[in-house]
Amino acid sequence: MILPYKEDGGFAIKPWTxxxxxxxxxxxxxxxxxxxxxxxxxxxxxxxxxxxxxxFGYVKDLEGNLRxxxxxxxxxxxxx
Numbered sequence: 001m002i003l004p005y006k007e008d009g010g011f012a013i014k015p016w017t018x019x020x021x022x023x024x025x026x027x028x029x030x031x032x033x034x035x036x037x038x039x040x041x042x043x044x045x046x047x048x049x050x051x052x053x054x055x056f057g058y059v060k061d062l063e064g065n066l067r068x069x070x071x072x073x074x075x076x077x078x079x080x
Contacts, residue, residue, distance in 0.1 A: 011050055018043040032060045051076060
């Protein structure tokens with residue numbers, strides 16, 4: 001069953017002109033998996049930046065190439 005959800009209007013569908021990354025760190029631990037966390041800053045058509053927090057998980061495939069296995073991005077918590 002497919003439920004009819006409306007478009008969320010989130011940050012990912014806006015017309016961004018640039019993005020810059022700020023890694024907080026990358027953790028490997030000697031395995032075939034790595035996790036990267038930090039912020040990226042999207043620039044809109046007016047030149048204003050929006051900060052977005054991210055987490056990416058990577059694994060190596062059978063050929064040794066890194067592949068994204070999990071991803072989460074969200075706007076920072078705003079208590080207002």
